[in-house]
Amino acid sequence: MSFWRNAALASQPTPGEDSSMANERRPTTVMAGGGEYDRNAKVQSEAASLAIRLLRRAASEAALPSGDGPIVAVDYGSATGRNSLAPLNVAIETLRMRDPRPILVIHEDQPDNDYRSLFDTIYNAPESYTRQHQGVFGCAIGRSFYDPVAPPASVCLGWSSAAAHWLSGAPPRPSDHLWAPTVRFATGPAVREAARRDWHQFLSRRADELRSGGRMVVLLATVDDEGVAGGEHVLDGLNRVLQRQVASGAICGHEYENLVVPMFFRSREDLEAPFAGSDLGDRLTLLEHCRGIVPDPLWNAFVASGEVNAFAASFTAWVRAFTAPCLLASLDAQRSPEDRRAVADAIYGELETDVQNAPAEVRCAWRIATLLIGKQ
Amino acid sequence: MSFWRNAALASQPTPGEDSSMANERRPTTVMAGGGEYDRNAKVQSEAASLAIRLLRRAASEAALPSGDGPIVAVDYGSATGRNSLAPLNVAIETLRMRDPRPILVIHEDQPDNDYRSLFDTIYNAPESYTRQHQGVFGCAIGRSFYDPVAPPASVCLGWSSAAAHWLSGAPPRPSDHLWAPTVRFATGPAVREAARRDWHQFLSRRADELRSGGRMVVLLATVDDEGVAGGEHVLDGLNRVLQRQVASGAICGHEYENLVVPMFFRSREDLEAPFAGSDLGDRLTLLEHCRGIVPDPLWNAFVASGEVNAFAASFTAWVRAFTAPCLLASLDAQRSPEDRRAVADAIYGELETDVQNAPAEVRCAWRIATLLIGKQ
Numbered sequence: 055m056s057f058w059r060n061a062a063l064a065s066q067p068t069p070g071e072d073s074s075m076a077n078e079r080r081p082t083t084v085m086a087g088g089g090e091y092d093r094n095a096k097v098q099s100e101a102a103s104l105a106i107r108l109l110r111r112a113a114s115e116a117a118l119p120s121g122d123g124p125i126v127a128v129d130y131g132s133a134t135g136r137n138s139l140a141p142l143n144v145a146i147e148t149l150r151m152r153d154p155r156p157i158l159v160i161h162e163d164q165p166d167n168d169y170r171s172l173f174d175t176i177y178n179a180p181e182s183y184t185r186q187h188q189g190v191f192g193c194a195i196g197r198s199f200y201d202p203v204a205p206p207a208s209v210c211l212g213w214s215s216a217a218a219h220w221l222s223g224a225p226p227r228p229s230d231h232l233w234a235p236t237v238r239f240a241t242g243p244a245v246r247e248a249a250r251r252d253w254h255q256f257l258s259r260r261a262d263e264l265r266s267g268g269r270m271v272v273l274l275a276t277v278d279d280e281g282v283a284g285g286e287h288v289l290d291g292l293n294r295v296l297q298r299q300v301a302s303g304a305i306c307g308h309e310y311e312n313l314v315v316p317m318f319f320r321s322r323e324d325l326e327a328p329f330a331g332s333d334l335g336d337r338l339t340l341l342e343h344c345r346g347i348v349p350d351p352l353w354n355a356f357v358a359s360g361e362v363n364a365f366a367a368s369f370t371a372w373v374r375a376f377t378a379p380c381l382l383a384s385l386d387a388q389r390s391p392e393d394r395r396a397v398a399d400a401i402y403g404e405l406e407t408d409v410q411n412a413p414a415e416v417r418c419a420w421r422i423a424t425l426l427i428g429k430q
Numbered sequence: 431m432s433f434w435r436n437a438a439l440a441s442q443p444t445p446g447e448d449s450s451m452a453n454e455r456r457p458t459t460v461m462a463g464g465g466e467y468d469r470n471a472k473v474q475s476e477a478a479s480l481a482i483r484l485l486r487r488a489a490s491e492a493a494l495p496s497g498d499g500p501i502v503a504v505d506y507g508s509a510t511g512r513n514s515l516a517p518l519n520v521a522i523e524t525l526r527m528r529d530p531r532p533i534l535v536i537h538e539d540q541p542d543n544d545y546r547s548l549f550d551t552i553y554n555a556p557e558s559y560t561r562q563h564q565g566v567f568g569c570a571i572g573r574s575f576y577d578p579v580a581p582p583a584s585v586c587l588g589w590s591s592a593a594a595h596w597l598s599g600a601p602p603r604p605s606d607h608l609w610a611p612t613v614r615f616a617t618g619p620a621v622r623e624a625a626r627r628d629w630h631q632f633l634s635r636r637a638d639e640l641r642s643g644g645r646m647v648v649l650l651a652t653v654d655d656e657g658v659a660g661g662e663h664v665l666d667g668l669n670r671v672l673q674r675q676v677a678s679g680a681i682c683g684h685e686y687e688n689l690v691v692p693m694f695f696r697s698r699e700d701l702e703a704p705f706a707g708s709d710l711g712d713r714l715t716l717l718e719h720c721r722g723i724v725p726d727p728l729w730n731a732f733v734a735s736g737e738v739n740a741f742a743a744s745f746t747a748w749v750r751a752f753t754a755p756c757l758l759a760s761l762d763a764q765r766s767p768e769d770r771r772a773v774a775d776a777i778y779g780e781l782e783t784d785v786q787n788a789p790a791e792v793r794c795a796w797r798i799a800t801l802l803i804g805k806q
Binding site: 119120121122123126158160165166169170172173189192193194195197201202203205206265 | 495498500502536542545549550553565567569570571573577579580581582583584641
């Protein structure tokens with residue numbers, strides 16, 4: 055689950071936008087499925103490539119199981135899996151140089167994730183680890199990574215790319231915006247507290263699941279030492295469209311107020327704090343913490359092509375993929391599925407037009423943190 | 431996946447009946463999802479209860495892993511999982527008396543299975559093993575059980591209920607019927623050969639996956655020594671409805687001819703033959719083979735209530751749950767999803783009326799085989 059790792063065609067409703075989700079009165083961190091993922095893979099490969107060196111180190115250092123069981127690797131927040139393939143192939147190659155035993159890869163995501171696409175990808179994509187290597191098997195766990203997802207001390211190697219900045223619940227949002235992803239937003243300090251608790255919970259669950267000497271690599275969005283995330287403005291346009299929709303009566307004020315995108319970009323200090331704490335500090339070690347800026351591949355493609363309509367379409371598709379489930383869940387329960395879809399189409403259509411008129415406003419320069427974590 | 435273990439409300443299209451499946455020109459062994467399973471659990475609990483004694487023996491005898499990894503149990507053909515819970519709880523209780531280590535339960539089914547329902551069941555149902563026991567974890571593998579689904583020598587305990595009579599491909603069908611589930615049907619001898627190859631393949635995959643000393647219990651429909659399955663007439667009514675639909679022009683002749691329900695009920699001899707063969711006989715031992723007849727719970731409920739309309743509805747729902755994906759896949763690709771659904775509604779509606787008029791014709795007395803298998 056990730057706003058980098060999924061994107062939908064702008065005008066196509068996605069499997070994540072179904073009516074059953076729309077009836078749930080809570081934010082959702084399920085991403086779009088159905089193959090849209092495959093059609094927009096630039097952003098995520100940019101981000102994940104930063105973490106490959108750390109992943110290779112993790113796979114070369116991780117303590118392997120005693121006995122005759124398989125080596126277990128977990129992909130936390132896999133979405134439909136396509137962009138897990140390249141990093142997993144690196145990890146598997148590295149593990150294979152050390153040990154001939156079978157490897158079991160567990161893909162973890164929300165229960166509502168599109169597992170049909172995931173299984174199709176991991177068994178049928180030519181670049182999948184099941185095609186690239188012998189004796190490697192894939193399975194899925196549909197449960198929040200804030201819950202236990204694997205047996206204690208069973209995981210040799212963990213990987214989580216662009217997922218852990220999604221929060222476990224609905225954080226307080228400003229009255230005039232859809233989210234508060236940094237402390238510079240009105241409710242940011244309160245969301246920061248929720249994000250600190252979630253990060254501690256995420257690490258605590260992984261400390262349970264990693265075997266002694268196991269390794270984990272976590273890539274997620276962060277803020278730099280000035281408090282800048284480089285993408286905190288990315289929902290400004292959607293927010294303006296929604297405010298106009300309220301003003302015109304197309305949606306109700308409380309529907310706007312229901313909508314919250316549950317993400318927060320933690321600082322270096324917040325990311326590192328649990329490793330110095332008395333409980334987790336005795337179980338997990340932060341071995342490396344790399345920080346950088348991801349180039350904006352959508353913007354770079356626009357610069358190369360000069361095609362503003364294509365840029366607006368790709369940007370809108372990307373935003374739709376991670377916000378549409380939240381949007382649909384915020385609409386009144388009595389709206390029909392067709393009505394919900396029409397509302398969403400109108401909103402994202404208007405956003406696309408706005409981006410065509412002012413493309414530079416949505417250019418991003420995401421700050422990324424990659425952590426290599428060891429289990430003691 | 432099973433015709434016992436799933437049932438849909440008669441008039442409701444099911445998740446298995448979506449348009450993407452309808453575009454595939456092949457039979458499907460995916461069952462209905464979305465919770466219909468939970469609403470019709472009598473038939474399957476009747477069948478599975480026959481196997482509980484063997485499952486308890488299997489769990490008490492299975493060799494456990496060396497080293498520190500979890501104990502792995504696999505549920506082959508889990509569908510949405512609800513009716514795996516009772517047998518898995520028995521297996522886990524038995525394993526737990528022997529060993530305190532964590533247990534990982536892997537649910538296997540087709541990639542198109544409804545994994546959202548599966549994960550909801552295994553994590554949230556009060557009777558789920560994850561709620562009933564500490565240290566038990568569930569995951570899913572979306573791949574045919576005629577393929578490898580788990581690492582070699584990783585499985586302590588296998589369970590497969592009412593799934594292995596589904597074939598891997600489309601068998602030849604008689605020109606005037608939807609299936610040939612025994613040799614008494616016109617193309618039955620050819621289907622029997624396909625079923626023999628599939629059974630060998632199923633056992634061969636499991637022989638790879640079971641650890642030395644591991645155990646597996648397989649429950650499936652069979653024919654008795656007179657060649658009677660006790661349910662081979664169960665699609666006669668649907669077949670008659672479809673033939674009338676062709677005659678009236680509601681569906682085309684080739685759509686009728688495309689439809690095949692890929693099942694076969696093997697004899698005692700065919701089930702036992704691989705264990706005497708040179709390749710599998712050296713790897714697997716047939717420890718017990720129990721055979722019996724399952725009472726028809728739908729019929730028994732009808733006898734108790736006298737309500738023929740309820741009986742016709744429950745029977746039709748049950749048939750629809752395992753035949754509708756095949757039916758939809760047989761319809762012309764250019765039909766719209768709405769048209770497909772209308773065709774299916776008309777067909778099953780007509781079937782329900784026929785059953786109301788002649789309920790005794792669809793009473794079943796299924797012959798069931800349960801095999802306890804050991805890996806050498």
